[in-house]
Amino acid sequence: MTAYIVRRLALMVPLLVGVSLVTFTLLYLVPGDPVQSLVGERATPQMVESIRRELGLDLPLHLRYGRWLARTVRGDLGRSWATHRPVMVSLIDRFPITLKLSVLAFALSTLLGVTVGVATAVREEAGGDHLARWALLGGQSVPIIYLCLVFMYVFGVWLRLTPVSGLGDGSIRYFLLPAGALGLYTSVYKARMTRSAMLEVLRQDYIRTARAKGLSERVVIYRHALKNAMVTVVTVLGAGLSALLVGSVLTETVFGLPGIGKLQIDGVYARDFPVVMGCFLFQAVVLSFTNLAMDMAYAWANPRIRFD
Amino acid sequence: MARHPAAFLALLVLLAAGCARLPAAIPEGSGVWRGCLNRNPVTLDPAYVVTLLDSSICALLYNGLVRFDESGRVVPDLARTMPDVSADGLTYTFELRRGVRFHNGRELTAEDVVYSFRRILDPATISRRSWVFEAVEGAVAFNRDERTDLPGVRAEGSHRVVITLAWPLAHFLSLLAMPAGYVVDRNEVERHTDPRDYGFHPVGTGPWVLESWVPGAYLRLRANPDYFEGRPHLDALDYRIIEDGATAVAEFRAGNLHLLRLGPVEHAVFQRDPRWEGFLVGAPDLAVYYLALNCEKEPFDNVLVRQAVNHAIDRQAILEAVLPGRYVLANGSIPPGLDGHDPHLEGYRYDPALARRLLAAAGYPRGFRMEIVQTSSPGVLQITEPIQRMLAEVGVEARLVQLESGAFFATIGDQGNPDCFFVSWWADIPDAENFLYPLFHSRNRGGGGNRARFSDPAVDAILDRARLTLGAAERSELYRDAQRLVFSQAPWVPLYFPINYLACRPEVGGFVACSIANAQKMTGVWLAPPPAAD
Numbered sequence: 001m002t003a004y005i006v007r008r009l010a011l012m013v014p015l016l017v018g019v020s021l022v023t024f025t026l027l028y029l030v031p032g033d034p035v036q037s038l039v040g041e042r043a044t045p046q047m048v049e050s051i052r053r054e055l056g057l058d059l060p061l062h063l064r065y066g067r068w069l070a071r072t073v074r075g076d077l078g079r080s081w082a083t084h085r086p087v088m089v090s091l092i093d094r095f096p097i098t099l100k101l102s103v104l105a106f107a108l109s110t111l112l113g114v115t116v117g118v119a120t121a122v123r124e125e126a127g128g129d130h131l132a133r134w135a136l137l138g139g140q141s142v143p144i145i146y147l148c149l150v151f152m153y154v155f156g157v158w159l160r161l162t163p164v165s166g167l168g169d170g171s172i173r174y175f176l177l178p179a180g181a182l183g184l185y186t187s188v189y190k191a192r193m194t195r196s197a198m199l200e201v202l203r204q205d206y207i208r209t210a211r212a213k214g215l216s217e218r219v220v221i222y223r224h225a226l227k228n229a230m231v232t233v234v235t236v237l238g239a240g241l242s243a244l245l246v247g248s249v250l251t252e253t254v255f256g257l258p259g260i261g262k263l264q265i266d267g268v269y270a271r272d273f274p275v276v277m278g279c280f281l282f283q284a285v286v287l288s289f290t291n292l293a294m295d296m297a298y299a300w301a302n303p304r305i306r307f308d
Numbered sequence: 309m310a311r312h313p314a315a316f317l318a319l320l321v322l323l324a325a326g327c328a329r330l331p332a333a334i335p336e337g338s339g340v341w342r343g344c345l346n347r348n349p350v351t352l353d354p355a356y357v358v359t360l361l362d363s364s365i366c367a368l369l370y371n372g373l374v375r376f377d378e379s380g381r382v383v384p385d386l387a388r389t390m391p392d393v394s395a396d397g398l399t400y401t402f403e404l405r406r407g408v409r410f411h412n413g414r415e416l417t418a419e420d421v422v423y424s425f426r427r428i429l430d431p432a433t434i435s436r437r438s439w440v441f442e443a444v445e446g447a448v449a450f451n452r453d454e455r456t457d458l459p460g461v462r463a464e465g466s467h468r469v470v471i472t473l474a475w476p477l478a479h480f481l482s483l484l485a486m487p488a489g490y491v492v493d494r495n496e497v498e499r500h501t502d503p504r505d506y507g508f509h510p511v512g513t514g515p516w517v518l519e520s521w522v523p524g525a526y527l528r529l530r531a532n533p534d535y536f537e538g539r540p541h542l543d544a545l546d547y548r549i550i551e552d553g554a555t556a557v558a559e560f561r562a563g564n565l566h567l568l569r570l571g572p573v574e575h576a577v578f579q580r581d582p583r584w585e586g587f588l589v590g591a592p593d594l595a596v597y598y599l600a601l602n603c604e605k606e607p608f609d610n611v612l613v614r615q616a617v618n619h620a621i622d623r624q625a626i627l628e629a630v631l632p633g634r635y636v637l638a639n640g641s642i643p644p645g646l647d648g649h650d651p652h653l654e655g656y657r658y659d660p661a662l663a664r665r666l667l668a669a670a671g672y673p674r675g676f677r678m679e680i681v682q683t684s685s686p687g688v689l690q691i692t693e694p695i696q697r698m699l700a701e702v703g704v705e706a707r708l709v710q711l712e713s714g715a716f717f718a719t720i721g722d723q724g725n726p727d728c729f730f731v732s733w734w735a736d737i738p739d740a741e742n743f744l745y746p747l748f749h750s751r752n753r754g755g756g757g758n759r760a761r762f763s764d765p766a767v768d769a770i771l772d773r774a775r776l777t778l779g780a781a782e783r784s785e786l787y788r789d790a791q792r793l794v795f796s797q798a799p800w801v802p803l804y805f806p807i808n809y810l811a812c813r814p815e816v817g818g819f820v821a822c823s824i825a826n827a828q829k830m831t832g833v834w835l836a837p838p839p840a841a842d
Contacts, residue, residue: 032714036721036755039436040358042736042746043755045722046452050434082350084504085523093523149554157562164562165555166548167525254552258348258524266348266524271714 005292012288019284020072020277024065027273034081034271055081068277077281078274080267087278090263095282097167098259101182101251102244104175108183109190110237116187117194117233122221124199132191139188144181148254151181165255178255182248186240193236197229204228230301238294245290246283339835341542342566344550344559348524353507354490355428355435360734360825363487367826368529368545369411370490370512373402373421373469374481376827378820380594380645380738382481386416386491386513390481397476397778404467408536410493411517418463424491425461425471426450437488443477476776478783482737487826515540515831524549541818541834566816566835570809572631572687578811579633589810591821594735596641596743599680599695599801600720600760601728604753607678608727612670614798617728618656620663620702621695627804630690635804640791641733641743643805645823647780648740648787653795655802663702675703681719681729684710691803692730721755731759732806738824740787745771748794762799 035051036043052058056067071078077087116136120129155177156164168174201207202225210220247261260279267275298305349362354370357363367375375385384390387402394400408416428435429444431453441447445460460472473480483489496511497503510518515537516529529545550556553571560568570578570588578584601608601617608614627635639655642648667675680696682688689708696706706728711719720729735742746757749771753761767790774786795802810821818832 030715031718032712032716033718033721033723034714036717036723037714038358039755042439042752042757043436044439045755047434047436047438048755050431054434079502079504083523084351084502084507090523149558152555152558157558160562164559164564165550166559167522254555256525256548256550256552256555258522258549262524269712269714 008288008292008295012285015288016281016284017069020069020281021065023277023280024068024273025061027271027276028061030271032271034273037270038082068274072277072281077278080272080275082270082272082275087274090275091260091278091282094258094260094263097170097257098245098247098252098261100172100175101179101248101257101259102241104172104179105182105186105248106237106241106244108179109185109187109240112183113187113190114194114233116191118198118221118226120191121195121198121202133195136188136191139184140192142185144185144248145250145254147185148178148181148251151177152254155180167257175257178251178257182244182251186244190233190236190240194229194233197232198225201225201229227301231298234294234297234301238290238297241294242287242290245286247279338541339543341545341830341833341835342548342564343545344548344556344565344568345527346549346551346553346556346569348549349521349527351507352510352518352521353504354424354487354492355433355437356504356507357487358436364825364828365527365547366487366490366510366512367514367828368516368830369510369514369518370487370492371408371514372486372489372491373404373484374489375485375829376482376738376822376824378822378827380822380824380827382485385485386421397478398473400471400473400480402469402471404469405536406467408513409534410496410513411511411532412493412496414493414495416491416493416513417466418469419466420491420493421469422461422463423494425489426458427492427497428488429458435488437486440483440486440488443473443475443480445472445474447474476778478775478778479737479739479741482739485826486736515829516545519544535831537831540829540831542830545830560811560813563813566813567819568811570811572634574811575634575809584811587812587814589812589819589821591808591810591823592636592643592645593806593808594643594646594738594823595732595806596638596643597691597730597732597803597806598638598641599728599730599803601799601801602726602761603763603799604761605725605727607670607672607676610670611797612666613672615656616663616666616670616702617699617704618663618798618801619659619666620704621698621801622658623655623801623803624658626691626694629694630687631804631806634807634809636807638802638804640795640802641747641800642740642787642791643735643743646738646740646743647784648743648791650788650791653788653792656798660698660702667702667704672703675705677705677707678727679707679709681709681711681716681724681726683713683716683730685713688730695801720759729759733757735824740784741775744787744790744794745775748790748799760799762794762797764793764797767793 035048038051039047056064079086116132120132123129152164155161162176163174166174207220207225210224247259247264249261249265252259252262263275264279267279345361347361349365350359351357351362352366352369354366357366371385373385373387374382377383386404386408388405389403392401404418410416425441427433429438429441429447429451431451438451446455446458447460449455450458462470464470490512493511497506500506515532515535517532519528519530521527526549527547531540531543533539550559556568557574559565578588601614603609624637627637636644639653640650667673680692682692692708696708699706718724719726720731733747746752748758748762748767750763750768752758753763770786770790774783774790777783777786812819815836817834817836822828
């Protein structure tokens with residue numbers, strides 16, 4: 001197991017270099033000039049030239065990448081071209097916001113998704129099952145941005161139960177609405193996957209055996225069926241968590257939460273290369289670790305999986 | 309409504325004065341202003357400010373020698389009075405107010421002014437606004453690193469600043485009122501290992517002091533108790549950064565914002581709602597929206613083609629449908645309210661038959677194909693799609709190309725060569741010069757502002773002369789002439805001067821909407837105790 005983890009961590013190095021190389025190249029292929037958004041109107045060619053030199057844009061591509069890599073290896077992600085804020089500082093400032101939002105939304109969506117999934121599977125084809133499935137279909141069809149606004153008006157403006165938007169003092173109540181909307185939205189897929197995995201497991205012989213030997217329905221469902229269905233579900237949960245942790249651009253934008261997703265999209269619009277590179281690298285690291293954690297979770301869900 | 313701009317603007321001024329409901333004694337410390345910004349400020353260092361938003365926040369933190377008042381006139385700021393100007397218009401002598409202190413308590417002296425201006429021109433700073441001081445004696449060479457001294461700006465004693473220009477420049481004082489003219493504290497700038505970090509820790513002399521700034525989330529400014537014009541009425545200004553328009557509306561409706569900038573859709577909704585009657589403030593923006601025709605590129609290098617395109621588009625019909633009550637039809641580039649605006653300037657009337665004849669005369673009897681480049685901002689298509697249809701009627705097949713704004717500005721600047729594009733121009737200063745010289749002087753073709761790449765020696769000559777002309781009446785006559793000459797050659801299809809509407813909560817008093825971003829100092833604004841909940 002330890003050897004496996006070490007090997008996975010070592011593999012991250014070429015992965016990150018690969019990601020950075022691809023991102024770097026893509027960024028330079030994107031049309032649009034980073035200097036243009038910095039100088040505004042009435043730029044003299046001389047000013048544009050000075051800024052190019054300052055940013056190292058006058059160097060050939062491989063030299064620019066080499067410079068960036070050399071600095072990054074030393075732990076320096078550079079500074080934003082637009083604001084001049086160190087990229088590392090921005091990432092450190094913003095990740096807790098994304099983390100808080102992700103964890104809350106993940107907890108909510110998992111709780112909701114797995115519960116609904118199990119409940120509908122157990123009562124297959126009953127009225128409640130049909131209703132729930134329609135509701136899920138509906139939930140998946142509503143754009144997240146709309147869901148966010150509905151939540152905002154219902155809970156924030158009319159009922160005044162929560163703040164409407166914003167980070168406020170960073171306390172948990174400011175995250176309730178965005179996490180609620182995001183959690184509800186992401187629970188749908190989880191519910192559907194749980195339901196189908198459960199249905200498959202519930203048809204297995206060992207479930208019939210469990211019931212035949214007189215185990216209570218609760219034990220059959222939760223200890224025998226659900227744990228086996230979890231192998232599929234864990235995959236979905238893992239992918240879902242990764243997707244949340246790299247930042248939810250729309251939710252963050254609508255609710256005015258300056259998370260990683262927002263940082264990245266602003267960086268892309270401003271052609272702020274150091275910021276975009278920093279975000280991609282950071283996300284690659286987060287994804288790698290989440291995937292590793294999920295692989296560990298497989299071993300827990302399915303003891304037949306071995307890491308050697 | 310838009311046909312009578314003068315009357316309409318007078319009405320707006322009335323509206324602007326009208327938010328205050330209780331003219332009772334204004335309590336000092338009347339609360340915390342809750343505003344919103346539609347974007348995170350990029351920097352609060354005057355040397356790097358290029359956006360209107362950054363400019364409006366810097367206005368709260370800093371002062372220049374002079375500033376714009378709410379109507380856009382230049383008035384003394386750090387200077388005690390308007391400067392003495394020598395007869396040749398080359399030497400400006402400013403006497404500074406005494407006892408003005410930076411937020412850190414240090415007293416401002418003439419040396420600080422000299423340092424701040426030098427810093428903008430210093431090649432090592434790479435300021436985005438060095439052009440503001442280009443008329444100052446020695447500035448160009450100093451900025452190019454060809455000389456190490458800047459003779460044009462000097463301190464005489466502790467409270468006198470003398471600026472000499474290399475050539476007279478009528479609107480020089482307006483330039484000084486821009487953020488580039490704000491005075492910073494040298495110690496505060498140089499305190500940081502990387503001087504660019506100063507932009508996060510600005511220290512000025514202004515009525516507000518930056519207390520905290522969480523990028524992307526909010527800015528909090530508190531009243532400067534020692535402000536030289538007296539402490540502002542409000543205790544603090546809280547600006548939330550809310551990029552999503554729908555979110556801002558929700559926050560405003562929940563009572564969490566005092567002021568809301570209304571887009572066309574919300575404007576219509578609020579206008580129909582009787583509860584907001586009397587609380588909508590309108591102000592014309594100093595800006596112009598237009599369709600630029602690339603005068604260096606076929607077929608738009610032919611003036612007949614450009615005129616034909618102008619005649620082919622029914623601007624009034626489009627604007628009335630898309631922006632009712634929110635525009636003044638533009639026939640030139642100088643907005644109403646500025647000296648040099650010409651209410652008698654005739655626009656090209658909508659006449660598709662004439663357009664077809666002009667196209668035939670230009671050698672395009674069967675029209676041609678073209679591209680209209682535009683951003684993907686909301687509302688743009690509503691204007692360009694009808695234009696596309698109208699052009700089709702005269703045989704011109706226009707393709708709409710939507711670009712994200714970074715790519716858009718690269719394309720219309722020096723890196724592309726588009727046929728035609730939809731864009732706007734926002735004033736740096738409330739002066740006709742700003743709506744002609746950068747936009748039409750051949751020296752500024754491309755990224756310099758003249759994006760239509762228009763070039764006419766006669767226009768250049770008038771614009772050069774107007775910049776040197778000091779008499780106001782003569783100057784505005786020159787600008788009117790230049791504008792007439794430019795638009796007779798139709799480098800643009802001028803569309804409109806926008807009118808901006810704000811919804812203002814009933815408890816707000818003393819708020820005046822300003823057309824120029826950095827005129828708003830927020831010192832006169834106060835809040836009445838909130839009325840009973842509705």
